[in-house]
Amino acid sequence: MGKLVSLWYLLAAVVLTIIWFIVSQLVDLPIIPSPVLVVENLADIFMKYIAIHSLYSLWRIGAGLLLAVAVGLPLGVIMGYFPQTDRFLAPVVYLTYPIPKIALLPILMLLFGVGELSKVFMIFLIIVFQVVVAVRDGIRAIPNETYYPLYSLGASFKDIFFEVLWPASLPKFITAIRVALATAISVLFFTETFGTQYGMGYFIMDAWLRVNYLEMYSGIVVLSLLGLILFTTIDLIERNACHWQYK
Amino acid sequence: MISIENLSVNYKSDSDVYTAISGINLTIPEGGTLAVIGPSGCGKSTLLKAIAGLIPEYEGTIKINGDEVNPKKQTIGFMPQNYGLLPWRTVIDNIRLGMKIKRAPELLDRKVLKKLMRQLGIEGLGHRYPTELSGGQQQRVALARVFALQPDVLLMDEPFSALDAITREEMQDIFLKLWQKNNVSTIFVTHYVEEALYLGQRIAILSASSGNINRIVDNPLFGGKDIRQNPEFFEMSLKLKNSIKKDWNQAWEN
Ligand SMILES: Nc1ncnc2c1ncn2[C@@H]1O[C@H](COP(=O)(O)OP(=O)(O)OP(=O)(O)O)[C@@H](O)[C@H]1O
Ligand SMILES: [Mg+2]
Numbered sequence: 001m002g003k004l005v006s007l008w009y010l011l012a013a014v015v016l017t018i019i020w021f022i023v024s025q026l027v028d029l030p031i032i033p034s035p036v037l038v039v040e041n042l043a044d045i046f047m048k049y050i051a052i053h054s055l056y057s058l059w060r061i062g063a064g065l066l067l068a069v070a071v072g073l074p075l076g077v078i079m080g081y082f083p084q085t086d087r088f089l090a091p092v093v094y095l096t097y098p099i100p101k102i103a104l105l106p107i108l109m110l111l112f113g114v115g116e117l118s119k120v121f122m123i124f125l126i127i128v129f130q131v132v133v134a135v136r137d138g139i140r141a142i143p144n145e146t147y148y149p150l151y152s153l154g155a156s157f158k159d160i161f162f163e164v165l166w167p168a169s170l171p172k173f174i175t176a177i178r179v180a181l182a183t184a185i186s187v188l189f190f191t192e193t194f195g196t197q198y199g200m201g202y203f204i205m206d207a208w209l210r211v212n213y214l215e216m217y218s219g220i221v222v223l224s225l226l227g228l229i230l231f232t233t234i235d236l237i238e239r240n241a242c243h244w245q246y247k
Numbered sequence: 248m249i250s251i252e253n254l255s256v257n258y259k260s261d262s263d264v265y266t267a268i269s270g271i272n273l274t275i276p277e278g279g280t281l282a283v284i285g286p287s288g289c290g291k292s293t294l295l296k297a298i299a300g301l302i303p304e305y306e307g308t309i310k311i312n313g314d315e316v317n318p319k320k321q322t323i324g325f326m327p328q329n330y331g332l333l334p335w336r337t338v339i340d341n342i343r344l345g346m347k348i349k350r351a352p353e354l355l356d357r358k359v360l361k362k363l364m365r366q367l368g369i370e371g372l373g374h375r376y377p378t379e380l381s382g383g384q385q386q387r388v389a390l391a392r393v394f395a396l397q398p399d400v401l402l403m404d405e406p407f408s409a410l411d412a413i414t415r416e417e418m419q420d421i422f423l424k425l426w427q428k429n430n431v432s433t434i435f436v437t438h439y440v441e442e443a444l445y446l447g448q449r450i451a452i453l454s455a456s457s458g459n460i461n462r463i464v465d466n467p468l469f470g471g472k473d474i475r476q477n478p479e480f481f482e483m484s485l486k487l488k489n490s491i492k493k494d495w496n497q498a499w500e501n
Pocket of ligand 1: 285287
């Protein structure tokens with residue numbers, strides 16, 4: 001990422017903080033503390049209290065994401081490359097895709113308990129459909145001519161996968177993850193409000209119940225930074241893996 | 248050497264069967280060139296794809312150097328209608344692609360590749376992506392890719408059609424030079440009579456409707472020096488054009 005891009009991020013952070021500061025001064029209530037106080041508080045308690053919660057949230061997102069890629073990528077490749085399988089699998093995907101995944105939470109909790117597994121599985125469910133559909137559509141959009149020189153050289157499926165299928169679907173695959181991740185984070189927040197003592201969701205709600213607004217805001221800032229780190233990581237990966245798109 | 252006997256290709260869809268080509272007989276001697284010319288939709292690309300091993304179900308036989316065509320055994324250099332470069336690979340990686348798939352590292356000699364790229368005028372473009380090239384440059388990369396492989400046969404589908412007239416003639420000369428050096432049996436599709444006369448030892452004229460070969464013309468001018476300036480070249484192309492027009496008009500009337 002260029003210096004210019006980082007500069008824009010900095011500017012956005014400064015502008016948001018200034019707006020926050022002005023609002024806090026205008027309202028002048030404990031429910032909107034000044035950002036200065038929040039940052040001071042954050043510096044005090046981050047290592048002591050918050051770090052462990054953010055690590056828990058990160059691990060749940062990471063595990064769910066990894067699982068979704070491990071299942072969604074092969075499924076999308078198969079559905080995109082072999083039209084016959086798509087005929088059987090597409091109805092299954094389309095019937096289950098529109099169900100709001102959060103509606104399945106009670107079932108997940110009955111099946112997997114209220115602990116880690118149901119939270120990870122929830123994130124998996126949110127991301128996996130987007131991955132399947134994006135990879136499949138990415139592969140379907142490849143013109144036949146792209147394969148011909150490879151086929152006429154007797155390319156194996158492995159060659160086809162690494163030379164064509166993977167690079168062709170990668171940009172759509174990454175975009176799908178970016179879109180799904182935003183939903184995944186908000187749903188994670190919700191699932192972390194019960195059945196656990198750890199996670200940013202738990203920390204923020206707990207601070208709220210204790211009417212400790214400074215801590216609550218510190219948690220929100222950390223959550224937003226967590227999102228920022230995840231999204232910029234994805235951007236970086238995209239820039240490195242898909243550089244032909246940035247020419 | 249390529250020999251084709253009684254080749255027919257049917258495209259099957261859910262509801263019907265469409266015969267794209269039928270009863271094609273052809274032989275191309277070792278190191279010879281054949282131009283295939285015919286109206287749009289007559290099955291030129293289909294013929295080429297069948298020889299390239301891209302159509303698994305065909306009737307008749309296609310033999311390359313005596314063996315039934317098999318992309319895994321023979322080295323087939325196939326250049327599709329739009330060059331078929333991979334947009335996500337740099338020029339140099341596109342050129343190396345064939346050797347990677349053929350697992351032929353002995354062909355990956357840097358010096359040879361460099362020389363080939365220099366001959367084609369693309370030596371400075373190795374690290375660009377295909378989208379950063381002009382049409383003529385993409386064409387050169389595609390040529391480099393097939394020639395670098397030292398294929399048993401070379402199949403090109405309308406290789407120079409997308410280029411402007413001057414670039415096209417330039418590329419035809421470049422192709423001829425490479426072909427003379429490598430002496431690879433070549434079949435190419437074109438819809439320019441002049442191109443067929445300039446690059447083809449023999450010219451196969453496909454018929455407009457029935458999906459087979461109307462006739463095969465030997466080209467006495469092939470290989471001569473500066474034949475494009477030759478009045479005979481002009482005369483012959485005119486004659487060929489007129490007779491093709493007559494054939495095809497007849498076909499339309501029937
Ligand atoms: N995959 C396919 N399925 C069904 N029909 C096909 C398929 N590919 C080609 N055809 C049909 O077969 C016929 C021959 O097609 P082909 O592409 O070989 O023509 P062509 O001579 O190369 O034409 P052009 O000069 O326009 O490239 C056409 O009528 C076309 O509609
Ligand atoms: Mg064609």
